[in-house]
Amino acid sequence: MSLTELELEHLERLARVKLTGESREKLREQLARIIEFVKQLQTIDTAGYETRAYVGEFEPALREDETKPCLPREEVLDAAPQKEREFFGVPPVIEADEL
Amino acid sequence: MYRVGTVTVREIVQSYLDSIARREPRIRAFLQVFSEAALDEAAKLDAKGYDGRPLFGIPVAIKDNLCTRGIPTTCASKILEGYRPPYDATVIGRLRAAGAVIIGKTNLDEFAMGSSCENSAFQITHNPWNEAYAPGGSSGGSAASVAADMALASLGSDTGGSIRQPASLCGVVGLKGTYGRVSRYGLVAFASSLDQIGPFARDVRDCALVMEAIAGHDERDATTIPKPSPDLHTGLEKGFEGLRVAFPSDLGKWEMDASVKEIAARTVDDLAGDSVPIARVALPGMETSIAAYYILANAEASSNLARYDGVRYGLRSSSKSLADMYDETRGEGFGDEVKRRILLGTYVLSSGYYDAYYTKAQQVKALICAQFEELFKSSDLILLPTSPTPAFKLGERLEDPIAMYLSDIFTTPANIAGLPAISVPGGLSPEGLPIGMQLVAGWGEEAKLMRGAFGLERMYRFREQYVLGPKEEKGHNGGR
Amino acid sequence: MAAVEFETVIGLEVHAQLVTKSKAFCSCPAVYGGEPNTQTCPVCLGLPGALPVLNNEAVSMAILMGLATGCRIAPRSVFARKNYFYPDCPKNYQISMYDKPLCEEGRLEFKLDGEIRSVSLERIHLEEDAGKLIHADEGGSLVDFNRCGVPLIEIVSKPEIGSPEEASRYLIALRQLLRYLEICDGNMEEGSLRCDVNISLRRPGDKLGTKTEIKNLNSFKAVEMGIRFEIERQAGVLRSGGRIEQVTNLWDSTQKKLLTMRSKEYAHDYRYFPEPDLLPLDVDGAWIERMRAALPELPLAREKRFRERFGLPAYDAGVLCAEKGLADYYETVVSSGSDPKLAANWVMREILEETKSGTEFEGASAPVSAERLAELIVLVSGGVISNSAGREVFKEMVKSLDPAAKVVERLGLTQVSGERELEQWVSEVIVANPDEVARYKGGKTQ
Numbered sequence A: 001m002s003l004t005e006l007e008l009e010h011l012e013r014l015a016r017v018k019l020t021g022e023s024r025e026k027l028r029e030q031l032a033r034i035i036e037f038v039k040q041l042q043t044i045d046t047a048g049y050e051t052r053a054y055v056g057e058f059e060p061a062l063r064e065d066e067t068k069p070c071l072p073r074e075e076v077l078d079a080a081p082q083k084e085r086e087f088f089g090v091p092p093v094i095e096a097d098e099l
Numbered sequence B: 001m002y003r004v005g006t007v008t009v010r011e012i013v014q015s016y017l018d019s020i021a022r023r024e025p026r027i028r029a030f031l032q033v034f035s036e037a038a039l040d041e042a043a044k045l046d047a048k049g050y051d052g053r054p055l056f057g058i059p060v061a062i063k064d065n066l067c068t069r070g071i072p073t074t075c076a077s078k079i080l081e082g083y084r085p086p087y088d089a090t091v092i093g094r095l096r097a098a099g100a101v102i103i104g105k106t107n108l109d110e111f112a113m114g115s116s117c118e119n120s121a122f123q124i125t126h127n128p129w130n131e132a133y134a135p136g137g138s139s140g141g142s143a144a145s146v147a148a149d150m151a152l153a154s155l156g157s158d159t160g161g162s163i164r165q166p167a168s169l170c171g172v173v174g175l176k177g178t179y180g181r182v183s184r185y186g187l188v189a190f191a192s193s194l195d196q197i198g199p200f201a202r203d204v205r206d207c208a209l210v211m212e213a214i215a216g217h218d219e220r221d222a223t224t225i226p227k228p229s230p231d232l233h234t235g236l237e238k239g240f241e242g243l244r245v246a247f248p249s250d251l252g253k254w255e256m257d258a259s260v261k262e263i264a265a266r267t268v269d270d271l272a273g274d275s276v277p278i279a280r281v282a283l284p285g286m287e288t289s290i291a292a293y294y295i296l297a298n299a300e301a302s303s304n305l306a307r308y309d310g311v312r313y314g315l316r317s318s319s320k321s322l323a324d325m326y327d328e329t330r331g332e333g334f335g336d337e338v339k340r341r342i343l344l345g346t347y348v349l350s351s352g353y354y355d356a357y358y359t360k361a362q363q364v365k366a367l368i369c370a371q372f373e374e375l376f377k378s379s380d381l382i383l384l385p386t387s388p389t390p391a392f393k394l395g396e397r398l399e400d401p402i403a404m405y406l407s408d409i410f411t412t413p414a415n416i417a418g419l420p421a422i423s424v425p426g427g428l429s430p431e432g433l434p435i436g437m438q439l440v441a442g443w444g445e446e447a448k449l450m451r452g453a454f455g456l457e458r459m460y461r462f463r464e465q466y467v468l469g470p471k472e473e474k475g476h477n478g479g480r
Numbered sequence C: 001m002a003a004v005e006f007e008t009v010i011g012l013e014v015h016a017q018l019v020t021k022s023k024a025f026c027s028c029p030a031v032y033g034g035e036p037n038t039q040t041c042p043v044c045l046g047l048p049g050a051l052p053v054l055n056n057e058a059v060s061m062a063i064l065m066g067l068a069t070g071c072r073i074a075p076r077s078v079f080a081r082k083n084y085f086y087p088d089c090p091k092n093y094q095i096s097m098y099d100k101p102l103c104e105e106g107r108l109e110f111k112l113d114g115e116i117r118s119v120s121l122e123r124i125h126l127e128e129d130a131g132k133l134i135h136a137d138e139g140g141s142l143v144d145f146n147r148c149g150v151p152l153i154e155i156v157s158k159p160e161i162g163s164p165e166e167a168s169r170y171l172i173a174l175r176q177l178l179r180y181l182e183i184c185d186g187n188m189e190e191g192s193l194r195c196d197v198n199i200s201l202r203r204p205g206d207k208l209g210t211k212t213e214i215k216n217l218n219s220f221k222a223v224e225m226g227i228r229f230e231i232e233r234q235a236g237v238l239r240s241g242g243r244i245e246q247v248t249n250l251w252d253s254t255q256k257k258l259l260t261m262r263s264k265e266y267a268h269d270y271r272y273f274p275e276p277d278l279l280p281l282d283v284d285g286a287w288i289e290r291m292r293a294a295l296p297e298l299p300l301a302r303e304k305r306f307r308e309r310f311g312l313p314a315y316d317a318g319v320l321c322a323e324k325g326l327a328d329y330y331e332t333v334v335s336s337g338s339d340p341k342l343a344a345n346w347v348m349r350e351i352l353e354e355t356k357s358g359t360e361f362e363g364a365s366a367p368v369s370a371e372r373l374a375e376l377i378v379l380v381s382g383g384v385i386s387n388s389a390g391r392e393v394f395k396e397m398v399k400s401l402d403p404a405a406k407v408v409e410r411l412g413l414t415q416v417s418g419e420r421e422l423e424q425w426v427s428e429v430i431v432a433n434p435d436e437v438a439r440y441k442g443g444k445t446q
């Protein structure tokens, strides 16, 4: 199989990863092969099996509603690539336009 | 692990630092070595004196996907270069509580994605048995550090074989416990439903001791087993006594190195010779586990790695718009293998493909679990090779991801079913590269697993027979 | 009557913040209003390696809401990850519930034009809140993660609402219920209660039309206005032969208009899958029964009781039961010896006038305590003072914080001599109502 340009662009946008240069073509080709490879699973007969997400049997592990100290703000913001006063800064988030 | 009283902790730590100074320039197992901090810690332990803690003074290396407070934790990725977590992983606290000295952080495939350690953004680690070869992965640095005597034990993480495969390729013991046995709190997630932290050590007993120190319920990880974890070192000498072994009847179907086949066959013969009951069985998941694994693991990975976006920490591209910031930060920050997996994971979860891939893989998971449950009704341990080949040459499989993926064929079933499994060095290939054999036990049956592993170790006498490394190093590494 | 040109089909998705002490999956405080970025930890910041652990109180509160709306509580529900990139969402996925929600198939009942309306609920599920984005003037945006991880319940109605007024009534009733259950403070200004709406139009007899979504409808007025705008817009498109596109609009509350959400650079496919960091949530019968026992009398039942027991007109019962605190206050006035109908008048007139709020009433902060109001009413109903004098006394009581008898005495409004005597008279009247007093002393107002 192959991965069309449209499909690859859609994946890039969903995953928010931009592929560039030669590696984009290489990745497209490899990705197509891997998808083809994992597709073999569809031939396996799994009739009668529910999907399974968890293994083992557990007691429910819940937390009591108690508060604990938070991280100091300096530590929270320490690693931020862009700090703006007491906030994290990001490029402008434009949510909406005129109808 | 060693006899206390004859040496000081400082001497031990120093001897490992010396070993690092000699071997590390060529092996490149470490991303960081904490020479000073380790010696300081050693001095403190000496001042206190031996207090009976199980890992008192033991120099341990840590895979660099385990969070260490205030100390860079990179996952061998550019996207986390320089990132210092504000907290310690649970296992780090447990190692320290057991008296261990953390000596450094080891190299890995970026975000633990790979089987050769070549996907590190920072360096390539070499196999201590032959530097032209890969150490395996993703915990290649941790395996190599123990193999080259640069740490007495180390921690890795195993999502599809990332502890057992490099253990096999580097000639050390590597253990992955039952899913939920060791807390994942502070382990940078690759595939949350499969990831488990586990130890590497030179022998089964050391491996058991480290596992005992890190295992057990953690209120910060809701998926840890809320039961006391078993004693793994008492009664190891019983070996296979009373244990029934299953061996795959159709092993010949898979492409394998002749030397691996030969060691597997010899192991079966020797066990039979020791009157260990061996049943020939069809191994669950052999046809399906790799494909199911790549779907499930990467689906989760695509979500787990979404947080690396340049907002709160790590790399950020200098983009003007928000969408560009995401796309470019992640495009520049992740290596090709990581991108490939994120895209695959995104693909199998996206609408239109979800059922055919993700849902199907979950059904296959149910099938594999059921088959294992059935198998363990009449057997205690499954014996099989860890990896179909000994170490491969560096660069050899880089251009062929599927060939690389297939090297996990014997290890992924245990991850999918959440079962404990261990690799024990069994012998050398004609080229002088180690070959490990693997045992898999039923859910929660680490004690049986370790007994069997000890039985294999006693049978193989690997460390007594084989000496690692370049000739001039023999004196140092021989039978400590 | 002219034939209806279009039928409106509306569904509401309401997010309600739960008033737990700590967040949904970590131990940071869930309270509103802290200094920016001071209420976070590795878990709610989505730092590498951190893992969520579920707050059991959040589950209890969600179950309570499920029971109050007649939902089926799932013995096993499953958390899922909803994947999307947004700077207020640190993990770039939200922990929510998808195909196995905690509560399913309930209904919310409320009064509309004097009739009881029942709107079916599709589901109520638990999820985590996002952080807050602040749009800075300098051309960038700022993020505060304090709110991130605060527990939410999302209450999803079926598309059974037919008009903007009905939508707003539905939301008022939902808020009332949440406040009765004491699981959400219902403060729409602070964002503890938020509303998204789905709207479609169809010509009578046609199948359902394409729906559009409006987000950010954060007041009752906005709900009505936003829906009305969108109905007009869709009707205009349909009349001119156009097709409705499946868009998401945003209500701009300052400009009072609809904006359209940007979608081109974002692909919308949430790729839900079971959250591997959390085990399935098992709720056993004992837990459900415990929550059932904790259910208070619900608004409509209370209104009915007020009508039947106290002989109140429907309107009065509705006003008094709007808030649990107000209904409790009213019942205390009655149980302290006041005639129920007079009590209703006094509470609705003087007390609500004074507090200027029927939507957030706390008995403890009432201008005059229920017991003292009862004393005043007794003085009026006993003919000791006139009704208009009573209102004067009330004003003075609010100012001086003195009991009614003392104020009456001071203003010289009575024929009875001496404060002592007046007090005694009041207490005798009150004791003559042993039934109500006993109920009051038992501490139960139900």
Ligand SMILES: [Mg+2]
Pocket (backbone or CB within 6 Å): C015, C096, C127, C154
């Ligand atoms: Mg929601």
Ligand SMILES: [Zn+2]
Pocket (backbone or CB within 6 Å): C023, C026, C027, C028, C039, C040, C041, C042, C043, C044, C045, C149
């Ligand atoms: Zn937190």
